[in-house]
Amino acid sequence: MELANKHTLRTMSASAPQMPTPSPAKPLVFALVGCGAIAPTQAQALKELPALAKLTHCVDLDEARAEAFAKKYDLKVASWTDVLADKSIDAIALCTPSGNHGALGAEALRAGKHVIIEKPLEVSVAACDALLAAQRASGRRLAVISQHRFDPASQAVRRLLLEKSLGGLIAADVRIPWYRTQEYYDSGDWRGTWALDGGGCLMNQGVHTVDLMLWLCGPVREVYARTATAAHERIEVEDLVCATLSFANGAIGTLFASTAAYPGFPVSLALHGTAGSAVLEGDELKTLAIKGRETITGPAASAHALQVATGGTRSAVQNAAAAPQNLTDPAAWKWGDAHRAQFADFINAIHENRPSLVEGEAGRAAVALIQAIYESARTGLPVSL
Numbered sequence: 435m436e437l438a439n440k441h442t443l444r445t446m447s448a449s450a451p452q453m454p455t456p457s458p459a460k461p462l463v464f465a466l467v468g469c470g471a472i473a474p475t476q477a478q479a480l481k482e483l484p485a486l487a488k489l490t491h492c493v494d495l496d497e498a499r500a501e502a503f504a505k506k507y508d509l510k511v512a513s514w515t516d517v518l519a520d521k522s523i524d525a526i527a528l529c530t531p532s533g534n535h536g537a538l539g540a541e542a543l544r545a546g547k548h549v550i551i552e553k554p555l556e557v558s559v560a561a562c563d564a565l566l567a568a569q570r571a572s573g574r575r576l577a578v579i580s581q582h583r584f585d586p587a588s589q590a591v592r593r594l595l596l597e598k599s600l601g602g603l604i605a606a607d608v609r610i611p612w613y614r615t616q617e618y619y620d621s622g623d624w625r626g627t628w629a630l631d632g633g634g635c636l637m638n639q640g641v642h643t644v645d646l647m648l649w650l651c652g653p654v655r656e657v658y659a660r661t662a663t664a665a666h667e668r669i670e671v672e673d674l675v676c677a678t679l680s681f682a683n684g685a686i687g688t689l690f691a692s693t694a695a696y697p698g699f700p701v702s703l704a705l706h707g708t709a710g711s712a713v714l715e716g717d718e719l720k721t722l723a724i725k726g727r728e729t730i731t732g733p734a735a736s737a738h739a740l741q742v743a744t745g746g747t748r749s750a751v752q753n754a755a756a757a758p759q760n761l762t763d764p765a766a767w768k769w770g771d772a773h774r775a776q777f778a779d780f781i782n783a784i785h786e787n788r789p790s791l792v793e794g795e796a797g798r799a800a801v802a803l804i805q806a807i808y809e810s811a812r813t814g815l816p817v818s819l
């Protein structure tokens with residue numbers, strides 16, 4: 435992502451392992467594994483990056499599903515073992531249930547593939563650690579999809595915070611008041627199970643916002659939480675979470691997550707600093723209020739935030755407009771664009787032998803926080819990270 439490259443908007447600073455880099459002139463060849471609900475978004479994103487990526491194969495345990503998917507996206511159906519053995523395939527896009535990301539991801543890394551895994555990275559810290567160990571041994575790149583980091587509004591707020599335009603962060607109020615029907619949970623054996631979903635509204639739906647919050651606000655030091663299963667049947671996991679958070683930088687926060695808040699409301703992150711506030715709602719910056727400046731609300735706020743964060747220079751905003759994802763026009767941003775931006779960043783990171791914006795370690799950090807929240811709810815005690 436051009437903006438991220440230019441301004442190093444990344445959490446990762448660890449030195450990248452040495453790895454073979456395909457020629458930038460040659461698109462990275464992908465196989466997609468798990469042709470379910472999220473797979474079309476990934477296939478479309480890869481298709482829209484013809485200079486960088488070529489999706490050639492798909493794999494699914496359900497043969498009919500794989501055949502239909504292959505037909506739609508003009509792919510070859512392959513078995514998992516064939517994909518691993520096929521030297522023409524550089525990378526695996528893993529879209530299987532969350533609790534088998536670790537085993538499949540590690541196998542792919544050992545077979546010499548770069549791996550990009552749908553969120554969450556895995557469903558436990560131990561499984562994340564095993565996967566990260568496999569990555570270090572392989573020297574290949576491992577990323578986890580957390581596409582909302584690539585939304586223009588998220589990028590703008592990240593820059594505001596890095597440049598201290600809101601002063602020091604003092605509080606975060608984070609809400610994920612979503613709704614999922616009983617049919618949603620009944621639609622797959624793995625949904626709502628500890629073994630394969632790893633949790634409910636927080637591990638599955640909320641992990642996006644947890645990652646975004648950690649990226650924007652920094653690590654959490656301590657949590658105290660309550661969870662409940664209030665509005666669904668036949669699920670092992672929670673559909674409500676309330677937590678208080680203490681961040682390492684001294685800020686405090688609240689986190690509410692749900693799949694029981696009928697009919698569902700937009701995600702929001704309200705971030706308050708000593709010099710102002712930024713409120714992300716949906717995928718947009720809804721309000722930007724900085725002491726001594728005009729408060730901006732609505733779609734103009736993201737573009738304005740970029741201007742503020744770059745010292746008010748119009749040229750920096752105009753430069754950003756030239757970036758492939760059109761970062762100054764949140765109104766034009768649509769579902770799928772952020773996946774495409776993340777794939778572009780992942781592929782460029784491989785070519786440039788640098789960390790991508792959302793490395794495996796970031797996926798582990800989100801899972802660690804969610805597990806700490808579950809532990810606090812289970813024990814009734816605060817949990818330190």
Ligand SMILES: NC(=O)c1ccc[n+]([C@@H]2O[C@H](COP(=O)([O-])OP(=O)(O)OC[C@H]3O[C@@H](n4cnc5c(N)ncnc54)[C@H](O)[C@@H]3O)[C@@H](O)[C@H]2O)c1
Binds near residue numbers: 493499
């Ligand atoms: N980034 C996002 O916004 C987003 C949205 C939805 C889902 N997800 C994530 O994507 C992953 C998949 O979710 P989904 O909703 O697409 O699930 P899904 O149940 O619709 O699809 C999963 C597919 O994987 C296949 N599968 C299972 N085990 C397999 C194996 N060992 N080898 C090959 N195929 C296998 C299943 O047959 C199924 O077709 C989950 O980790 C989920 O959290 C991310």
